[in-house]
Amino acid sequence: MRLPGDIDLTTSVSVWRRNLTEYSHTWMTNVLPNFFDPVLYLLGMGLGLGMFVGRGVGGLTYIEFIAPGLMAASAMQGASFESTYNVFVKMNFAKLYDAYLATPAQIQDIAFGELLWAVSRGLIYGCAFFAVLCGFTLFGHRVIVSPWAVLLPVAMAMTATMFALIGLTFTASIRNINYYGFYYTLWLTPLFLFSGIFFPLDNPQMAGGHAETIAWFTPLFHCVRLMRGLAQGPLDWTHGMSALWVLVVIAVLLVVVPRRMRKRMVH
Amino acid sequence: MDVAIKATGLRKSYGDFVAVDGVDFEIPKGVCFGFLGPNGAGKTTTMRMIYRASPVGDGSLEILGHEAAGGRNDRKIKQKIGVVPQEDNLDQELSVRENLEVFARFYGLDRKQAKARAVELLDFVRLSERADSKVLELSGGMKRRVLIARGLVGAPELVVLDEPTTGLDPQARINLWERMRDLKRKEATLILTTHYMDEAEQLCDSLVIMDKGKIVAQGRPRDLIRQHVSSHVVEIEIAAGRHANAGPSGESAAGAIAELSALAKRHEQHQDRLLLYVDNGEEVVTRAAQLLPDAETLLRRSTLEDVFLRITGRGLEE
Numbered sequence A: 001m002r003l004p005g006d007i008d009l010t011t012s013v014s015v016w017r018r019n020l021t022e023y024s025h026t027w028m029t030n031v032l033p034n035f036f037d038p039v040l041y042l043l044g045m046g047l048g049l050g051m052f053v054g055r056g057v058g059g060l061t062y063i064e065f066i067a068p069g070l071m072a073a074s075a076m077q078g079a080s081f082e083s084t085y086n087v088f089v090k091m092n093f094a095k096l097y098d099a100y101l102a103t104p105a106q107i108q109d110i111a112f113g114e115l116l117w118a119v120s121r122g123l124i125y126g127c128a129f130f131a132v133l134c135g136f137t138l139f140g141h142r143v144i145v146s147p148w149a150v151l152l153p154v155a156m157a158m159t160a161t162m163f164a165l166i167g168l169t170f171t172a173s174i175r176n177i178n179y180y181g182f183y184y185t186l187w188l189t190p191l192f193l194f195s196g197i198f199f200p201l202d203n204p205q206m207a208g209g210h211a212e213t214i215a216w217f218t219p220l221f222h223c224v225r226l227m228r229g230l231a232q233g234p235l236d237w238t239h240g241m242s243a244l245w246v247l248v249v250i251a252v253l254l255v256v257v258p259r260r261m262r263k264r265m266v267h
Numbered sequence B: 001m002d003v004a005i006k007a008t009g010l011r012k013s014y015g016d017f018v019a020v021d022g023v024d025f026e027i028p029k030g031v032c033f034g035f036l037g038p039n040g041a042g043k044t045t046t047m048r049m050i051y052r053a054s055p056v057g058d059g060s061l062e063i064l065g066h067e068a069a070g071g072r073n074d075r076k077i078k079q080k081i082g083v084v085p086q087e088d089n090l091d092q093e094l095s096v097r098e099n100l101e102v103f104a105r106f107y108g109l110d111r112k113q114a115k116a117r118a119v120e121l122l123d124f125v126r127l128s129e130r131a132d133s134k135v136l137e138l139s140g141g142m143k144r145r146v147l148i149a150r151g152l153v154g155a156p157e158l159v160v161l162d163e164p165t166t167g168l169d170p171q172a173r174i175n176l177w178e179r180m181r182d183l184k185r186k187e188a189t190l191i192l193t194t195h196y197m198d199e200a201e202q203l204c205d206s207l208v209i210m211d212k213g214k215i216v217a218q219g220r221p222r223d224l225i226r227q228h229v230s231s232h233v234v235e236i237e238i239a240a241g242r243h244a245n246a247g248p249s250g251e252s253a254a255g256a257i258a259e260l261s262a263l264a265k266r267h268e269q270h271q272d273r274l275l276l277y278v279d280n281g282e283e284v285v286t287r288a289a290q291l292l293p294d295a296e297t298l299l300r301r302s303t304l305e306d307v308f309l310r311i312t313g314r315g316l317e318e
């Protein structure tokens, strides 16, 4: 089956399945540790720091406030790791894409297959974390309270897709694996800290009242807002705007990524 | 005679550097066609254009009835081609069997067909016992065999083999030659690059020699030998006599060399070695024994290697 952009879906699924095969050998060491990351933040910040944030945030306890945003972050991290280091190694060290390109597979099929895989991984982490949050809800925390929460996996998929595409764009642009130091420290970490996961950005004292305006131009902010709205309500037009923001970025990068990859790989 | 590949004015440059500089060749279906040439001659660049990993720079390249330039027919062309690359790019994370199965899927085989093809090819390259080994655990020669099996998963009409036997021990090499002859019996077209002239002579029906991006000779191995060198070569180790200090003086040795050289169609002198390209081998050897009684003399048939060194002009001097 052909998708727009001359993507052969069967080939992309083969790339995806190859990754699944690799992970079926190594999931204990490769997949499991990353899952604990957001859980530890939830416990450390939510329960630990939460003891000092006595009055909570907007009627929620601190752990209830940060939980939806951490779900967005876990989808982001799953998709990012896959689309950065793992793709870089396959492309540059293992020369695997050179081997794929000698078969009927084309670069856009490969890029799309890796995207699917990165999204799958983001979804696996996001959903695992979602399950943890459902557990917290059962024990009396008001984390997942809105019926719209059934759409959370969709929001996770959007989050993972956007960050996988951003990661692939970066990966197709660098020639040295050490540049990921910048990507993680100066891009993903600030997003994690300043996208409204840990504190609300609409505070008039924060950045002269412009914090939210600035954050509006960054990607994770919209994912956090979406997750929080879907999990805890109430939904309004700003959530629609955020969803649209993410979809537009995805649409643009879906065009950019195969081009960049082709430029990088085919000469 | 059906044509598998026809290249006309094929070129490829990287920046200002011209790697393939306007080559023309025609490869009939069902033959084994060789590309020889020194390092950097442009063989791999040409192969990569054929197996569509690299865009055609300029000129036209028709592969199995499809024009490759422009890239529009890449999927169709690649569906019919199998590739054994110069570089080992096997999937290190997967087992031997998984490597083959994954690649079979790229050619449109379903799960069951892919499994069956992997079993069949592992048998073909004699690696059935290692099917479930990780690629990491294999020896260099075994990896080459997996690469060859992988190149065949799509049941290709045309197989491109870029130095498939480099780094193999003699048994593995001969074993591989057998596999390639099997393929020829199945009427596949083979394109082979190699630095082993004996291999090219054994396997190739026809070949080209490339140098600095250009084709400098082409033909059947036997014909090339006939055209470019004589039927035999007499190699004379002049130093042997002189070191023993029993031979003629330097002066008369020079005279002897001049006389022997005059008997040959062509001669080359590399330090203490004299190479005489001759058609009347016995006669020259007899004369050499008279003129230089203490020199070691060897009479042998000319090989493709003599042609190669003659044509690419970078023989023993370098």
Ligand SMILES: Nc1ncnc2c1ncn2[C@@H]1O[C@H](COP(=O)(O)OP(=O)(O)OP(=O)(O)O)[C@@H](O)[C@H]1O
Pocket (backbone or CB within 6 Å): A267, B014, B017, B019, B037, B038, B039, B040, B041, B042, B043, B044, B045, B046, B086
């Ligand atoms: N991607 C590239 N960018 C720049 N130059 C390249 C590239 N690929 C090949 N070249 C150059 O093109 C020339 C031909 O290379 P090629 O790999 O085709 O040689 P070859 O005949 O296969 O040599 P060998 O016998 O060593 O494998 C070399 O000088 C090489 O440096």
Ligand SMILES: [Mg+2]
Pocket (backbone or CB within 6 Å): B043, B044, B045, B086, B162
């Ligand atoms: Mg080469």
